[in-house]
Amino acid sequence: MDGSAIGIGSDIGGSLRIPAAYCPVKGFEGIKSVVGPMARSVEDLKLVSQIVFGVQGNEQSIAPIPYRQIQLPHKLRFGYYTSDNFVKASPACQRAVLETVEALQKKGHECIEFSVPGGESLSLPEALNIFVGLASADGYKKMLSHLGPDPKESSLWLVTSAPKLPSFVRSFAAWAIETVLGDKIFAQIVRTTRVRPMEEYTSLIAERDDFIKTFYHEVWNKYGFDGIIAPVQAVPQLPHGYVDPIFYGTSVNMTKHSGCNNFSALAAATILYNVLDHPAGCLPVTHVDPAKDQITPEWTASLGHGSPYLENGVFHAKTSLYNPIRCAGMPVGIQIVGKKWEEEKVMEMMHVVDDALGKDRGFGPGSWNPKTRSS
Numbered sequence: 001m002d003g004s005a006i007g008i009g010s011d012i013g014g015s016l017r018i019p020a021a022y023c024p025v026k027g028f029e030g031i032k033s034v035v036g037p038m039a040r041s042v043e044d045l046k047l048v049s050q051i052v053f054g055v056q057g058n059e060q061s062i063a064p065i066p067y068r069q070i071q072l073p074h075k076l077r078f079g080y081y082t083s084d085n086f087v088k089a090s091p092a093c094q095r096a097v098l099e100t101v102e103a104l105q106k107k108g109h110e111c112i113e114f115s116v117p118g119g120e121s122l123s124l125p126e127a128l129n130i131f132v133g134l135a136s137a138d139g140y141k142k143m144l145s146h147l148g149p150d151p152k153e154s155s156l157w158l159v160t161s162a163p164k165l166p167s168f169v170r171s172f173a174a175w176a177i178e179t180v181l182g183d184k185i186f187a188q189i190v191r192t193t194r195v196r197p198m199e200e201y202t203s204l205i206a207e208r209d210d211f212i213k214t215f216y217h218e219v220w221n222k223y224g225f226d227g228i229i230a231p232v233q234a235v236p237q238l239p240h241g242y243v244d245p246i247f248y249g250t251s252v253n254m255t256k257h258s259g260c261n262n263f264s265a266l267a268a269a270t271i272l273y274n275v276l277d278h279p280a281g282c283l284p285v286t287h288v289d290p291a292k293d294q295i296t297p298e299w300t301a302s303l304g305h306g307s308p309y310l311e312n313g314v315f316h317a318k319t320s321l322y323n324p325i326r327c328a329g330m331p332v333g334i335q336i337v338g339k340k341w342e343e344e345k346v347m348e349m350m351h352v353v354d355d356a357l358g359k360d361r362g363f364g365p366g367s368w369n370p371k372t373r374s375s
Contacts, residue, residue, distance in 0.1 A: 040365045042350045045281070049347060068344045073226075076352065077110045079219065080229040083304025084116045084124040086185065086268045087234040087311055090322045092293040096285040096332040100229055103356040112223060116230070116272075125185045125306070127275045128268045129192045130211060133204045139163040139195045159264055162193040170194060177309065185307040189265065212276055220339055227349045228337040233266050234314055235322045236288055236332045263321060265310060270335065279343040281350045284333045284363045293324040331363070 037048040054066040080101055082094040089097075101111040116124055135143075140160045144152065152160070162170070170190060178187035196204075219225065273280045295315055305311060314321045336353060338346040 040363075042283070042347070042354050045350070046347050049343070053343070070344050070348060072345070072348050072352065075108055075110060076104075076226045076349065077112065077224060078104060078227050078229050079112050079114050079223055079225040081114060081116045082231065084230070084269050084272070084306070085304060086124045086128065086306040087266060087314055088304045088306060089231040089233075089269075090235050090293070090315070090324075091295065091299055092236050092286075092288045092322075092324060092332050093231040093234060094299075095292060096334050097229055097231055100285055100334055100353060100357065103358075104353065107352075107356045109352070109356075111229070112225070114219070114223060124268055124272055125188065127211060127272045128265070129188055130204060130208045131271045131275050132189055133192045133196070134201070134208070136163045136193045137196045137201045137204070158262065159193075162190065163195050165194075167194070181309050183307050183309040186265075186309045208275060215276055216339075226338075227346065228335075229353075230335045230337065231269055232282060232333050232335050233269050235266065236327055236330050238263060238266070238321060239323075239326070263310065263313065265307075266314070273335070273337055277340055278337050279340070279346045280335050280337045281346050282333050282335055283350055283353055284331045284361075285357060286332050286361065288324050288327045288330045288332060290324045290328050295322070 037045050037052075039045045039048065050067040054062065054064055056062055056064065078101070080097055082097050083089050104111055140163060144160060165173070170193075174187040174190040177183050177190060219228075270280070334353075336346060336350050338349065
């Protein structure tokens with residue numbers, strides 16, 4: 001039941017990091033082809049990276065640079081945040097970040113809280129809009145062309161249907177979401193998800209490049225961070241069988257509508273670093289504790305909230321995604337992010353964080369079986 005020692009996953013918006021956080025295993029994403037290893041320990045991640053870094057395929061698409069051995073400074077400077085202002089991180093996911101910060105500070109490292117992504121001219125919704133605009137520019141025709149006669153995965157239905165809407169329907173839906181529901185963030189995503197001509201597509205490419213430059217200026221260069229610690233998602237996991245009560249009501253077959261079907265936008269927390277083309281690792285920190293991770297008035301009243309519509313479904317609806325009693329004991333992880341071309345540094349920082357948190361927190365080879373762990 002411990003699983004394999006090594007796995008390989010692809011990641012265009014979090015498809016490696018999110019499952020790694022759910023399981024939990026360690027995950028690492030950052031190669032240009034957006035393929036990376038998953039493993040039960042940082043040591044195994046490093047081993048497979050040492051083997052595959054710089055190895056060329058038939059397309060010569062990998063930088064011909066083998067794994068580089070680096071020496072970290074004794075005192076590292078980490079930036080961290082507990083909300084990305086798109087969907088506020090749940091108490092469990094915030095606790096994972098804060099426990100990591102506390103552990104690092106006890107080891108003498110510096111941790112500085114900052115507002116993602118570091119300035120008023122930048123925002124996570126902006127990164128998500130760039131991602132959605134580029135991905136949907138052809139109406140997802142290229143992506144779906146590979147399916148052939150096979151059925152489309154149900155979680156893709158809502159995402160891939162939006163570009164097919166007539167422009168007046170999309171405009172009205174966005175207007176209603178912004179005016180009636182008071183949600184400017186989600187309304188802009190609806191407006192962005194559409195087919196667009198080449199001129200607009202190239203403009204989005206330029207917007208993405210400007211976004212990357214500004215992020216470097218307002219985050220990396222401004223604060224001098226070695227790395228960034230962030231939540232993987234707003235919730236520890238998406239439950240099976242969740243139904244959006246606004247779309248489906250409360251009497252439908254729960255097994256046909258999972259949280260992934262309706263809340264794929266929660267991947268925005270990982271999509272940010274795909275847009276930035278930054279290497280990112282995923283590390284399990286703790287487990288959901290109903291005694292510590294309930295929604296409180298203080299959490300509700302504090303800053304960091306984002307899309308009202310999405311947050312209602314995640315935290316406040318009758319069938320909300322986040323329920324610390326239902327998911328008690330489930331793993332909660334973090335992202336550890338570095339600058340472009342710093343894959344090896346991210347790997348070493350994962351070692352530092354893993355050691356600071358301690359080896360007795362119930363993760364890694366043998367942890368699945370208590371008898372194995374105690375022997």
